[in-house]
Amino acid sequence: MLDFLEGKFEQCNVIEHYGNSWKVKVSRDNFSIGFLFGLMEDVQEEYEVSEYQVAQTTLEQIFNMFATMGENDNPQARKKSMRKRSNK
Numbered sequence: 001m002l003d004f005l006e007g008k009f010e011q012c013n014v015i016e017h018y019g020n021s022w023k024v025k026v027s028r029d030n031f032s033i034g035f036l037f038g039l040m041e042d043v044q045e046e047y048e049v050s051e052y053q054v055a056q057t058t059l060e061q062i063f064n065m066f067a068t069m070g071e072n073d074n075p076q077a078r079k080k081s082m083r084k085r086s087n088k
Contacts, residue, residue, distance in 0.1 A: 001047040008039070 002024070006012045011027035026036075033056055040052050 001043070001049065004043065004047070 002012070002014070002022075005024060005026055009026040009031075010029055011025075013025045014022060015025050016023035033054060036054050040049065040054065043049070044052070
């Protein structure tokens with residue numbers, strides 16, 4: 001199934017895996033979420049997928065991603081910025 005998804009989407013990343021349960025993030029490319037539901041319905045039997053869920057990224061997830069990126073970009077600059085604000 002992973003090989004199939006990697007061949008279909010530009011990006012395909014395994015987020016979680018335990019037992020026979022997988023959480024996979026794929027790029028949207030030019031596909032609708034309805035297309036992905038249809039794709040999963042079409043291959044569900046072939047790849048013996050008993051359950052699946054399709055969801056779009058939430059605004060909260062996007063915000064958290066940007067917040068994390070900002071912290072990891074330059075932690076020293078962030079510390080200096082925090083010190084300046086606390087000294088005012």
